[in-house]
Structures are given as structure tokens and as C-alpha cells.
Amino acid sequence: MSKIAGHPYIPNSVPEIKEQMLKEIGIDSVEDIFKEIPDHLRFKGQMNLPEPILSEYALRRHVEGILAKNKNCKDNISFLGGGTWQHYVPSVCDTIASRDEFLTAYVGDAYSDHGKFQALFESASMIGELVDMDVVNTPTYDWANAIAISCRMAARINGRKEILVPKSMSPGRLMVVNNYCKPEIRVIPVDYDVNTGLLNLADLRRKISSNTSAVYFENPSFLGVIETQVEEISKIAKENGALVIVGVDPSSLGVLEAPAKYGADIVCGELQPFGMHMQWGGGLSGFIATRDEKEFVAEYPSLLFGITTTTKEGEYGFGEVFYERTSYASREKGKDFIGTCTALYGIVAGVYLALMGPQGMQELGEGIMQRVQYAISKLSKIKGVKLAFDGYHFKEFVLNFDKTGKTVAEINAGLKALNIFGGKDLSKDFPELGQSALYCITEVHTQEDIDKLVEALETFC
Amino acid sequence: MGIVKIRSDFQQARWNEPIIYEMSTPGVRGIIPPEPETAIKAIAGDVVGKLPEIIRRKTAPYLPEVSQKHVLAHWLRLSQETMGSNIGNDISEGTCTMKYNPRVNEALVAEPNFAELHPFQDEDTVQGILEIYYKFEQFIKEISGLDKVTFQPGGGNHAVYTAASVVRAYWEAKGELDKRTEVITTIFSHPCDAATPATAGFKIITIYPDEKGIPDIEALKAAVSERTAAIFMTNPEDIGIYNPKVDEFVKIVHDVGGLCFYDQANANAFLGVARAKEAGFDMCHFNVHKTFGAPHGCSGPATGAFCCTEELAKYLPVPTVEFDGNKYYLDYNRPESFGKVRDFYGVAGVVLKAYAWTMNLGAEGLRACADISVINNNYMEKKVLAIPGITSAFQGNGITRQEQIRYSFEKLHADTGVGTDDVNARIVDYGIPSYWTSHHPWVIPEPMTLEPCETYSKDDIDEYAAVLAQISKEAYENPEIVKTAPHRSSSHRRNDEASLDDPEKWAVTWRAYVKKHLSKKKEMDSVS
Known part of the structure; x- marks a missing residue:
């Protein structure tokens, strides 16, 4: 007797049903269907896979047993950031994310999936308010891809083939951008000031030219610094006919200015802070926003969900805006490519923003900045520990340990023994910063958590 | 095995749900973020006030202000207005392999x-x-x-x-x-x-x-x-x-x-x-x-x-x-x-x-997915091709189909004027998710692509075919009911498709909608 007969996920695996269906088709065996595959192309034998764990309970025990080999950021105190951040996930976000309707829907039109269209329209609407833009796409894979797409959009808009990016950007994101811009767009790094972490304007002026399609910068930067020279950067870009692309961590936008207000033509960023668990980096979801001008809208590869009317007066309907631009409609003639990205995360981000409201976003931002300021004031007093960059920080900052005589790896190993995950080691990716680490503090950190870190570093350094 | 029954009196949730911005009342809140301790605040001081003017947000972001119950209810309602495959008979989305998604895996x-692992650990x-x-x-x-x-x-x-x-x-x-x-x-x-x-x-x-x-x-x-x-x-x-x-x-x-x-x-x-x-x-x-x-x-x-x-x-x-x-x-x-x-x-x-x-299926289970998928599909093909007005791509070429089939309503369209977009809107009235037509270009006219993978029971397939037969019958007898569908879905048929391609009219955010439509309407109302 087959183990799989009557498998809970496969109703027609019951032999009697299968036989009846074969009979109704008028064939004796499934081989009468697979006969279309020539014998030499057939896989012979059985795949070498583990024996199935059929009981749900046993399966759960098995997987949980493997996962138990992990150590998580709930049971330990983590100060890791750099592209995935530990924020509180409201219960309502988890409830909506786990609704089977949203969780298991796919590409149905607005007549079967009206709610999906409205939810994503609303998410776009709220993100649009955060960044002060009228057009926001359905989510991309992540921030890195959002930057990359923004760069290609810019290049198509003005026909220029160079993008300037800060040397301080995340190495992971930069690798994605470099690959996506190939072969026609050159990605040129612009120096940052090693004392302030801000973009080096002299280097920007040196590198910008009539070939520059866009200047990309991040606020806050990967190294945690709030870029304050935003007017100057935008001015330099615009004087040279280049567009301005700003990448944001939108959890800062309750307290930091909307990028469109200081010159951004395209804004992109990461939605993971808005209700997504970190999931080992699997919680990422990017967005892109622009003005509502045809020359910009025409260059989005992403689906755009628009609001419209129906035959019932007063009812909202939804549909795909300017669909012809997409590769779904126009194959290789479409704008880049589009596929399954991170729609569910986009929906959850909308739930998060509606829960937070304007006041919640302000309090979130202010509370994070206060915790960071508190941490910096304590940590920078530790002998040998130095705040790498003066200036303003949102939720991340770089600590330099050169004068402690220890490496970040050594310090982090010590912290780990105390159930603390120290900051991301930057010494390999940013050798010019010496033994430095990127620390992240959010609203999940209590004074006690920060004090524990301070005490531990006082001991090690 | 059950009796073939179609859901002729199905009604999808229709909440006429407002846009979340229309539910907003100043001062109402959905959640309160954790407040820093007094000592933190005392040492940190007015961190936001110290930010340079250019980078400091002057006005709070215009986000809706809604209580937690109403946020939850709004998105629960929107979820009810969405046909997930774990709920629906989602043979519809051919090429997408809409399997059952086990709950244990979500747990x-x-x-x-x-969930709480950081990628840089x-x-x-x-x-x-x-x-x-x-x-x-x-x-x-x-x-x-x-x-x-x-x-x-x-x-x-x-x-x-x-x-x-x-x-x-x-x-x-x-x-x-x-x-x-x-x-x-x-x-x-x-x-x-x-x-x-x-x-x-x-x-x-x-x-x-x-x-x-x-x-x-x-x-x-x-x-x-x-x-x-x-x-x-x-x-x-x-x-x-x-x-x-x-x-x-x-x-x-x-x-x-x-x-x-x-x-x-x-x-x-x-x-x-x-x-x-x-x-x-x-x-x-x-x-x-x-x-x-x-x-x-x-x-x-x-x-x-x-x-x-x-x-x-x-x-x-x-x-x-x-x-x-x-x-x-x-x-x-x-x-x-x-x-x-x-x-x-x-x-x-x-x-x-x-x-x-x-791990739950093993090699034998994976192979069963393949076997049952192709059996389901060939069983379904027989039923669907018996329905007036439906043919399949390259029908009669002597090749047995595998796990999915691209069908065509070309004949139905020629006979009745009812095309695949109409059928696709009507099928929702019977509690079945919109199906996948085809990517562009539509080399096969009036397409419908179905994939009854191993998840679907014989009853599911029978129900699906019966619904298609019913819609075909409607098309021949009363095409208007199909052409004006959906009637029992969460929304009615769009009446201005062109607006979605018109830069003057399209709106992908509420603020764009307010600018393009509500403000104009207000102006017109005040003039009249």
C-alpha cells in the first residue's frame, strides 16, 4: 500500500478515485499521459529524498528541532541593523498577514480580489504621504532592487548612462545595483567624509557631468548618518541636469523631512520596518515613488494599482494602470521585467501605517532617536570606544574600537557569551574605518538593554 | 464523492469599504509605540528639535487616524473581498500551480x-x-x-x-x-x-x-x-x-x-x-x-x-x-x-x-503530485471540451496534454459576443476566483488557462466544469448577464477602463485621486 494514498494534501490520491478518473479519461495508467515524454528524457527510478514525515505533529517536531539550533533576537539582545531591523510587529499586522485570503491569493483581477487591490492602493497612498509623492508602485523584492529599478528608470527618462552613488552605501545593495545596471549604465561611487559620514560634495562635483543621469543618496545612510547636505546635493544634481534619487528608511519619516521636499525626483526604500519580522533577511520589501508625471509613470516596470469607478454609482473599483508598459503585456519591449515580488508585505506595511497614524510615526521616530542619543552618550564615554561620525543619527551609528586594541570580532564574541549580538562588523567592507561596527537601536530596546551593552563593553574595552 | 453542485446563490463579501483615509478622525489612535524611559529622555533631550531645519519634518505625515478595532476590521473586510486559493476553487490560475498551502508551515x-533571526547574526x-x-x-x-x-x-x-x-x-x-x-x-x-x-x-x-x-x-x-x-x-x-x-x-x-x-x-x-x-x-x-x-x-x-x-x-x-x-x-x-x-x-x-x-511528501509524494496533476488535467479536459463554445489551443493535434491547458472562448465569442473577459468576470459570481487568461500577446484568441493540480478533488473539478457549462449556457441564452458581470462579487464592473491609461485620470494613491477627482468635483459642485 502506498504511503501517499489518501495524503491529506492530495485528495485524488485515494486509489479508488484515481482509478475512476483514469477510467473516465479512457486510459489505464498515468503512463498513457506521460507517453508524450520520450523515454530517454524520462527520469528513471525514485528520487533520493528522505522518507516522508507524514504526521503533522512529527513534521513539526522535526522542523522545530532544526530551528532550535538557532539563537534568536527575542531571547538575546541584538544591536544588528544594516538593512534588516528589529522593530515591534503589531499583533494586528500578524493577524492580517496570516489571513488565508491575502496569504494565498495571487494574480486574480479586481472582480475576485477587490480587497487586494484596495489594500495595495491604500499602502501606496500612505507611503506616498510619508515621502510626499503621488505615485507609488506595488512593492519590489527589496530596497536594493528598488534602487536598481530607480536608476534604470532615471536613465530611460533622461537618456544618460551614469549614476552616482555614495561609497557609504550597503555593500549588499550596491552589488544588486551594479548587476542590475549592467550593461549600459555605469555606477560610479562618490566618496564620503570619513569624519562626518556625509557625502563628499567636492568629490560629487568632480564626478558629476552631463553624462550623469542621477545622483543617488540615502537618508539615513547605511552608516547611520542623517544626510544634512540635501539642498546642496540636489542643487548640484539639478545644475547638471541630473535627477535626484533618495533612498530612505521610512521608519524615520515621522521625524525626518519627506525627500520630495528637498529635491528628490524618485524616492525608494525598504518597508521591512513596517510590520515584517526579520526572518533572517527574508522580510524585505522595496518601494519606489515619483511625481505623477507621465514621463515618470511610463518608466515603472512594476504593477500600479489605480482607483476608478464601476457601473454602480459611488462604488470604488480598481484596476491596473498603464499596463502596456509592463513586461507582462509587452514581453521584451516592456520596461525591464516584472514578476511576483512582495505584495503581502506591501499590504502589511499599510496596516502598520494605519495603526501608527501621524502621532505614532512621530513618537516612533523621536523615541528611537532618544534611545540612540542615550546610547551614544554612554558608549562614547567608554575608554577606547569612539563614535565614528559626528552629526545626527537616526537608529544606527558606527562605533570605532581601534583604541581598545581589540577587533570587532573579539568584542562581539565576548558580547555573544552574554547573550548580546553586537553591531555589524564593518572592518572588511569599510577598511578605512578600522575596527568599527554598525550598531542599531530601535523602539524595542529598553534602557536596561542599552545599559547591559554599556556594561559589557566597559568590561571588554 | 459528493454531488456536483454549483454555488448559484454565492455572494462575495461586499462591504463597500471606504478608503482608509475616509475613516480617519483626528486624535484617534491604532497603537502606541513603546515610550523611552525617563532617564533616556532626560539624557537625550529634544533630539528632534535639534535637527537642522531642512531635514526636520515640519508637519506630521498625513496618515489616517483610526482606532485599532477599526483598522483590524477594515483589513479583515478587505481580506474577505479577496479570494485566496486556500478558500476558493483555484483551478483558475493556470501556470501558477495554486496548491494548498498548509497551515502548519505558517506556524x-x-x-x-x-521569525526573529537577523541576517547578520x-x-x-x-x-x-x-x-x-x-x-x-x-x-x-x-x-x-x-x-x-x-x-x-x-x-x-x-x-x-x-x-x-x-x-x-x-x-x-x-x-x-x-x-x-x-x-x-x-x-x-x-x-x-x-x-x-x-x-x-x-x-x-x-x-x-x-x-x-x-x-x-x-x-x-x-x-x-x-x-x-x-x-x-x-x-x-x-x-x-x-x-x-x-x-x-x-x-x-x-x-x-x-x-x-x-x-x-x-x-x-x-x-x-x-x-x-x-x-x-x-x-x-x-x-x-x-x-x-x-x-x-x-x-x-x-x-x-x-x-x-x-x-x-x-x-x-x-x-x-x-x-x-x-x-x-x-x-x-x-x-x-x-x-x-x-x-x-x-x-x-x-x-x-x-x-x-x-519533508512531508518525500519522493513518493512528489511523484504523486505529478501523477495526480496530469490525471486531474486530462479528466478536466474531457469535461471542459464538452461545453459549447470552448475549444483548446491546437485541439486535435493528437498530443495528450500534461498539467495545464490553454482553452479558448473564440467560438463562444463568435456565437454570442461573450468573450473571455466576460466569462472571467461572471465566474466570480459562482465563488470561483478569476482565471488566468494568457500573457500577451494573445496568440490563442479569447484564452483561459486552467491547472487542476493535485490539490483539487474530483468534486472541485466537476464543480468548475459545471460552472463553465452554466456560463456557456447563459452566454447562448442570456448573454447580457455575462457581459454585465460580476453581479455577486465585492465590486461591480469597471465602467471606464480608459481612465486607467489616461494620465489626466489615473490615480494610484489617494492623494492623487483627491487632486484629480475630488477637488475637481468640489469645484464643479460649487460652480453649479
């Missing part, structure tokens, strides 16, 4: 030992998830027959883009990228097989089918040359016909030095039946969220498993997941890697769910 990804604190990645890679190697896998791509299209990036890296390394400028694909392969190599800089040549619906091998022979970088092809193609000469296609491309990528978005019918390896492919991919039971999430998060031969493995994105016999680790030391397609390591939750799903 697993909610475990803090997974030390390797020794993430041995569990690394083990899942490594072991699932071994499964995929066995299923594909290829040598190395990455789960970094965030979906099927992204995996195909990864293939295009590998092809580019391969020719770049050989110093021939300036000569190898063309990628060949077939018209019934997914649009990404054309769009992603185009994004990567290649010129696309598209092969059309012969009279039997199989990609024209003579056209391929004419297309290949010393300019051919690769072929990107599906098999069976989206119309459900298996190309028995697939290995000859591979050979023709290999003979001119080109690489061969197998888009296995339609792999479900071939688990344990046929593999990329035996057909000679250098690369392939699986849509992990389709074939391996993970949910589609309204279109992601998802995972594309990209597989390749040992020869191409050096170009894979970093990091790969390795095992030294003692511990699992991330390998960044891959100097010929083309880089990355996504930050960190992919959508780990989908990999975890797929691992659990595969």
Missing part, C-alpha cells in the same frame, strides 16, 4: 527561532536555518539533476533574471560578450524568458510554434548562430503541450556554443518524471512558492530556486550555503560571482515552508 515560520547562531537551506538545496539538486542551487531570487522572474545574469557573466568571462548578443525564446514561454535577458542587455529572438503547437525546430535552426548567447525556454509551455524534441533544441543551441536555460515554472507535473539534466540543460529554475506548496501572498513574497551545472556554479550570486562536515556556513569567497540579485539570502520563509512541505 513554523512564526517561530521566534526563525554569527553563523554559529543560525545553524538551524543554514541547515534548512543546505538540505533543501540537496533536494532541489536531486529533483533537477543539476549541481548547484541558489535561493536568493525573490520569485520566478527573478530566478530567470539570475539565469540571464549567469549567461552574461559566462560570456564576459570568455571575452565574447560583445559577440554573444542574442537570447532565443519561444512565444509560449513566460514573458520573463524574453524580458529578463532583455533587461540584462541581450537582443531577443522569439520562436513561434509549428502547426502542432510545438516550438518550430526549423525556426530554431534558422535562429541560432555565433551570436547566440543562450536559449530560455519552458517545457511544457504555458499551453500545456510537452515538447518531445526538447533535447534536440538543447543540442542545436549547444552546437553553436550557446547555453540552455529551462524555465521550470511548470514543473509540477514532472517531479520525479523528467528533469532538466536528462534533457541536457545547463540551468533551470523552480518557483518554490508554486511547486513546493508555499503560498503566493497576493504576488509574493516568493522564491525562485535557480539551479545550474558545476561549470556555471562559480558565477552564482553570493553567498552560497555550504557544509564543511561539521558546520554550515555562508561562502562569500567566490571571485567569479556576478554579484547579488537581492540583499541577504532570499526569502528564507518560503524556503523553510518548502522544506517542510517536501
